[in-house]
Amino acid sequence: MTRLPLLPIRRLALAGLAALALGGLPTLDAQTAPDPRLTLQRIFGSAEFRGQRPPALRWWDDSTYTVLEPAGRGVELAAYHAGTGARRVLVSAAQLTPAGATEPLPIEDYSWSADHRRLLLFTNSARVWRANTRGDFWVLDLAAGTLRQLGAGAPPQVLQFAKFSPDGDRVAYVRENDLYVEPVAGGPAIRLTSDGSRTLLNGTFDWVHEEELFLRDGFRWSPDGTRIAYWQVDVSGVRDFLLINDTDSLYSFTIPVQYPKAGTTNAATRIGVVDAAGGPTTWLQVPGDPRNNYLARMDWAASTSELLVQQLDRRQQRRTFWVGTAATGAVRELFVERDSAWIDIWDDHQAWGPGPSVHWFPDGKAFLVLSEMDGWRHIWAIARDGARRLVTPGAYDVMKVLRIDMRRGWVYFQTALPEDAIHRQLWRARLDGRGAPERVTPAGGGWHDYDISPGATYAVHTASSAGVPPVVELVSLPDHRVRRTLVDNAALRDRLAAMRLPRPEFIRIPVGDGIVLDGSLLKPPGFDPAKRYPVLFYVYGEPWGTTVTDQYGGAQALWHAMLAQQGYIVASVDQRGTPVPRGRAWRKAVRGQLGGLRVREQAEAARVIGRMPGVDSTRMGVWGWSGGGSSTLLLMFRAPEVYKVGMSVAPVPDVHLYDTIYQERYVGLPDTDEPAYRDASAINFVEGLRGDLLVVHGTGDDNVHYQGTERLINALVAAGKPFQMMAYPNRTHGIYEGPGTTLHLYSLLTRYLQEHLPAGPR
Numbered sequence: 212m213t214r215l216p217l218l219p220i221r222r223l224a225l226a227g228l229a230a231l232a233l234g235g236l237p238t239l240d241a242q243t244a245p246d247p248r249l250t251l252q253r254i255f256g257s258a259e260f261r262g263q264r265p266p267a268l269r270w271w272d273d274s275t276y277t278v279l280e281p282a283g284r285g286v287e288l289a290a291y292h293a294g295t296g297a298r299r300v301l302v303s304a305a306q307l308t309p310a311g312a313t314e315p316l317p318i319e320d321y322s323w324s325a326d327h328r329r330l331l332l333f334t335n336s337a338r339v340w341r342a343n344t345r346g347d348f349w350v351l352d353l354a355a356g357t358l359r360q361l362g363a364g365a366p367p368q369v370l371q372f373a374k375f376s377p378d379g380d381r382v383a384y385v386r387e388n389d390l391y392v393e394p395v396a397g398g399p400a401i402r403l404t405s406d407g408s409r410t411l412l413n414g415t416f417d418w419v420h421e422e423e424l425f426l427r428d429g430f431r432w433s434p435d436g437t438r439i440a441y442w443q444v445d446v447s448g449v450r451d452f453l454l455i456n457d458t459d460s461l462y463s464f465t466i467p468v469q470y471p472k473a474g475t476t477n478a479a480t481r482i483g484v485v486d487a488a489g490g491p492t493t494w495l496q497v498p499g500d501p502r503n504n505y506l507a508r509m510d511w512a513a514s515t516s517e518l519l520v521q522q523l524d525r526r527q528q529r530r531t532f533w534v535g536t537a538a539t540g541a542v543r544e545l546f547v548e549r550d551s552a553w554i555d556i557w558d559d560h561q562a563w564g565p566g567p568s569v570h571w572f573p574d575g576k577a578f579l580v581l582s583e584m585d586g587w588r589h590i591w592a593i594a595r596d597g598a599r600r601l602v603t604p605g606a607y608d609v610m611k612v613l614r615i616d617m618r619r620g621w622v623y624f625q626t627a628l629p630e631d632a633i634h635r636q637l638w639r640a641r642l643d644g645r646g647a648p649e650r651v652t653p654a655g656g657g658w659h660d661y662d663i664s665p666g667a668t669y670a671v672h673t674a675s676s677a678g679v680p681p682v683v684e685l686v687s688l689p690d691h692r693v694r695r696t697l698v699d700n701a702a703l704r705d706r707l708a709a710m711r712l713p714r715p716e717f718i719r720i721p722v723g724d725g726i727v728l729d730g731s732l733l734k735p736p737g738f739d740p741a742k743r744y745p746v747l748f749y750v751y752g753e754p755w756g757t758t759v760t761d762q763y764g765g766a767q768a769l770w771h772a773m774l775a776q777q778g779y780i781v782a783s784v785d786q787r788g789t790p791v792p793r794g795r796a797w798r799k800a801v802r803g804q805l806g807g808l809r810v811r812e813q814a815e816a817a818r819v820i821g822r823m824p825g826v827d828s829t830r831m832g833v834w835g836w837s838g839g840g841s842s843t844l845l846l847m848f849r850a851p852e853v854y855k856v857g858m859s860v861a862p863v864p865d866v867h868l869y870d871t872i873y874q875e876r877y878v879g880l881p882d883t884d885e886p887a888y889r890d891a892s893a894i895n896f897v898e899g900l901r902g903d904l905l906v907v908h909g910t911g912d913d914n915v916h917y918q919g920t921e922r923l924i925n926a927l928v929a930a931g932k933p934f935q936m937m938a939y940p941n942r943t944h945g946i947y948e949g950p951g952t953t954l955h956l957y958s959l960l961t962r963y964l965q966e967h968l969p970a971g972p973r
Contacts, residue, residue: 247710249773251961254766255954262703265673265683271327273666277301285315288330293669293685296695302330306351309358316349324379328354329395331375331382337368340421340913344428348373348384350395361393362386362400371415372428376436381487383430383439385414390430390441392487401489403439410447410469417446417478419471422914423872424507425558433515438484438537440509440518445479448502452918454911458940468913473867473874473888474881477502482509482520484537495535497522497542505872507556508568513575519545521568527553527876532593546597548584552799553876557581557588560611560625560660570615579622579642581609583795590622590640603640603648608792610635614663614670617642623651623663623688632791633717633729633761637661637670639689651689658762663688671697675763677731678714678772680704711736712772717761720784722815729759729791730816733771733781734825735972742972743827746780747964748817748854750846752809753838754801754877757791758783770957778970782820786812803884805866805877805891806845813842814850821853825972832856832968834960837915837944838863844893844904844923851901856968858960860907861915861944864894864923868916894919897926903967904934907956909942935963 253259268276274293279286288302307315320333329352336346345368348361362370365386373384376392383392388407393400404413414430421427430441451467471477479501483492497506497520508521512534520533520542532545548554559566570579577594584591585601588608592600602622603609611625623639636652636659652659657676664670667688675681683698715731722728735744749771751758764771771781785791786809788801801808821828833854835843840862847857863869866878866888878887889895904927908920917938927934937959942948946956 245706245710247712247776249710249712249769249776251770251773251954251958254769254773255957256951260703260707260766260769262680262700263698265671265681265698268662268671269321270662270664271323273664273668276664276671279318279321282315286318288321293664294687294694296685302351302353306353306356306358307332309349309360319343319346322374324375325377326379328352329375329379331373333373335368339371339427340418342421342427344371344415345369346371348382350382352395359395359397362391372430374428374432376432376487377434378436381436383432383487385430388412388415390414390439390485392439392489401487403485403487403489404441404443404492410445412442412444412446414441415444416442417444417449417469418913419870419872420444420478420480420505423870423876424505424556426507431510432487433511433537434513435515437487437515439487440482440484440511440537442506442509443481443483445501448476449478450475452913452916454913454916456911456941466911466913470913470916471871473869473871473878475871477525477871480506482506482518482535484518484540493538493540495520495533495542496540497533497535499524510567510569513571513578519569519578521556523554523556525871525875526880527872530554530556534595545595546593546599548582550583550795550799552795552802555583557612560613570617573617579615581612586795588792588795590624592642592644600644602642602644604644605648606794607648608794610792613637613661614665614667615642616667618666621667623661623667625660627792629793632785632793633731633759635659635762637672637691649689651691653691656761658760669694676761677764678707678712678768680707680763712769713775715781715783717759720816720819722786722812722819726787726812728784728786728812728816730782730784730820731759732820733775735775735778735780738780738825739972740824742825743830744778744780744825744972745827745830745832745968745970746782746817746820747774747968748813748831748833749781749783749839750813750833750835750842751837751839752786752789752813752835752842753805754788754790754798755838757785757789758839759785770961774961774964774970777965778972779964779968780826782817784813784816786816802877803879803887803890805887806849806893807890809842810845810849813846814853817850817853827973830855830968832858832964834858834860834964836860840906841866841893844906845896847902847904848893848896848899851899855902856904856964857902858905858907858963860956860960861909861912861946862893862906862919862923863915864919864926865892867892868919868922894923894926897923897930897932900927900930900932900934903963904932905960905963906934906936907939907946907959908936909939909944909946911941911948912944914944 266278268278282304285304287304290301304315316334322331332349336343351358371385390403391400407413416426446469449469449471452470453465457463483494485492503525505523507523512519518535522531530548533542535542558568577592590602609624614623620642621639627634638648640648660673662671672684672686680700680703684693685695715733718730720728720730840859843857843859910917
C-alpha cells in the first residue's frame with residue numbers, strides 16, 4: 212500500500228531518504244572543521260552531506276563485472292576482474308556514437324546477449340508510473356562494428372522491455388502495448404500481437420499490477436527462442452481516476468489513471484504463448500474468474516514445452532502453482548498453498564531490480580520457492596509431482612534470496628535472527644537441507660547487503676549502520692575477505708564523526724501479553740535524565756516497511772538528528788504487522804485489524820517510553836509519511852491522551868479509496884469485511900482529535916489520491932476540529948517535484964513542530 216516517497220526510478224529506503232544522501236555529488240573536504248549544528252539548508256538545500264554513489268555494476272561472469280564510466284563527452288563500458296581489479300575497456304565511447312552523431316549515446320541501462328557478442332542499450336527513457344520503462348533501444352554488434360536503433364518508424368520513447376532471444380539474433384520488445392520481434396542484423400520487425408490499445412495491454416501491465424505485484428515486463432522468451440509467453444491485461448472494466456492539473460495551463464485539465472479501488476472491478480488477465488515468427492496465440496486455460504484472481508508470476512518450466520504459473524485468489528490467501536502446456540494451453544494443478552492471512556510472493560534480489568521468484572534445478576525435476584507454510588519464511592523445493600521439501604529449516608526468516616549456487620549446492624540469503632531483527636547479515640544453507648545455516652557476514656552489527664556473482668565466488672558488499680554512511684567493498688566468498696574497496700565515503704564519514712551527532716539507542720519495549728517490540732531513541736546531546744524532554748515518534752506501522760533498523764538513514768535521519776540537537780527525543784517503534792524477521796505470526800497479526808493493532812501497540816509502546824527517565828509524557832508528537840501518515844491520523848484520533856501533535860504526510864484516511872491488491876490483501880473485501888475497513892480508516896474516528904494536526908499532500912499523487920485528504924478535511928470540518936493543511940500542486944506521492952520542494956516541506960514540518968511542541972527540557 213502506501214509507501215514512503217518514491218523517486219522517479221527507484222523506491223526510497225523506508226528507513227530514510229538515503230537516495231538524497233548518496234547523490235553522487237562532489238565529495239567533501241575531510242580537512243574542513245564542520246559546524247556541529249545541523250540546519251535545514253545544510254541537509255536539504257546543499258550537497259554538504261551527499262556521499263559517493265556506489266558504482267552501478269553488472270556481473271559479466273563469476274569473476275568479472277562491468278561498469279559504465281565517463282570517457283570524454285560520453286561513457287565507455289569497462290570490465291574489471293573482481294579479485295585483482297584489472298581493468299579493460301570492452302566498449303569505447305566511439306563505439307557508442309551513432310553514425311553521423313558527434314556524441315555517444317547517453318546510456319541508461321544495458322544488457323548482453325548470452326554469447327557477449329552483442330550489447331542492447333537503453334536510452335532517452337520516460338517514466339511510466341514508478342519507473343522509466345519507456346525509451347529507445349539500440350543494438351551494438353561488436354563483431355560487425357554496427358550500432359543500430361530498434362523500432363524503425365516508431366515515435367521516440369515508446370519501446371519497452373527489449374531483450375535478446377537466447378541465441379542473440381533477435382530482440383523482442385513491447386511497442387505501444389503490442390509485442391514485436393526484430394532481427395538484430397536488420398530487416399522488418401514481426402508484429403506478434405495487433406490488438407494492443409489503452410485498455411488492452413500485451414506484454415506490459417496496468418498501474419495496480421506494477422505497484423502491488425511488481426509486474427512490469429510482461430513477456431518471456433522460451434529457452435530455445437522459438438516461442439514467447441506473455442501476459443495480456445484487459446483494463447476495460449477498470450474506472451479512471453482523474454487527477455486534476457490546475458497549474459500547467461490556462462485552463463485546468465485531467466489526467467486519467469485506470470485505478471481499481473478496493474472492492475471494485477479489477478483488470479482481466481490471461482497468459483498466452485505465440486510463435487516468435489508470428490501466428491496465433493494459444494491461451495493457457497487457467498481456471499477462475501480472470502477479474503477475481505491474479506496471475507502473479509509466470510515463467511518457462513525449465514523447458515520450451517511447459518510454463519509455471521503462480522495464481523493468487525482475490526483475497527490472496529491461496530496460491531496455486533499451475534503447469535501449462537505451451538502447445539495446447541492445457542494446465543494441471545501442481546501445488547496449492549493456503550494462508551489464513553495472506554500470501555506474499557518474493558522475487559530474488561538483484562542490484563538492478565527483482566529477479567525470478569522460482570529457480571529450477573538443473574535436471575528440471577523440481578524448483579525452489581519462498582513460502583511461509585511452516586510459520587517462517589523459508590526456501591522450499593517443490594517437485595513436479597507436487598512433493599515438497601524444506602531447504603532452510605529453523606526458527607528464522609529468509610528475507611532475501613541473494614544467489615543460488617547450484618554447482619556447489621548452496622543458497623545465499625539475507626536474514627537476521629528474531630532476537631536481532633534490526634540488523635541484516637548474509638547467511639548460506641545447503642540446498643539438500645542438511646546441516647545448520649552458516650553466517651557469512653563477520654560478527655558485528657549494522658546492515659549488510661550483497662550483489663553476488665553468478666557462481667558465488669565474489670560479492671559486492673554494502674555495509675552501513677545508524678549514523679555511519681555505506682562502505683562498498685568487493686569481497687570473496689565464503690571467506691568474506693575484502694579484495695578491494697569500491698566506495699569508502701571517508702570524507703562524509705569523517706565529517707559526521709567530527710560533528711558528534713547523536714545516534715539512536717536501540718531498545719526492546721514490552722507492550723503486554725509477552726509481546727516485545729523493537730524501538731529506537733535518538734536523544735539530545737547532553738541529555739539529562741533528571742529533566743523531561745518532548746518526544747517525536749516517527750512511525751510507519753504497515754506491512755510494507757520498518758523504521759527501526761541499524762542502517763544509514765540519509766537526509767531524513769539527519770533531520771531527526773537536527774531535531775535532537777534542538778532538544779527533542781526522536782523515537783520509533785515497529786509493532787507487529789511490520790515486515791521484520793520475527794516469523795509469520797508476527798508479520799500477519801495485523802490481518803483484519805490494520806487500525807486497531809497498530810494503535811494499541813504503538814500507543815502502549817509510547818506509554819512505556821513515557822515512563823522512562825528524561826521523557827515528558829505530556830509532550831509527545833508523531834509524524835509519518837504514506838502508511839506512516841495513516842498511522843499518524845489513527846494515533847491522533849484513537850489515542851489522543853498519548854499524542855499531542857501529529858504531522859501526517861500523504862495519508863490514506865479512508866482505506867476504501869486505496870487499490871484492490873494492497874488493501875484487500877490486509878483488510879479483506881469491503882462487501883464482507885466492512886468492520887475491518889472501518890477499523891483501518893482514520894476518517895471514522897475524527898471525533899477523537901484533541902491535539903494539533905498538520906496534514907500534507909501532493910495534489911498529483913497517483914498512488915495515494917489527494918481525494919482522501921479532501922474527504923478527511925470535510926470530516927474534520929463537520930466535526931468542528933481545528934487543523935492545518937498544506938497541498939503541494941501536482942506533486943506525486945514523494946512530494947519532491949519542482950525546485951525547492953523538499954526543503955520547503957521539511958521546513959514546514961520543522962516550523963509546525965517547533966510552534967506546537969516546543970523543543971527543550973523542563
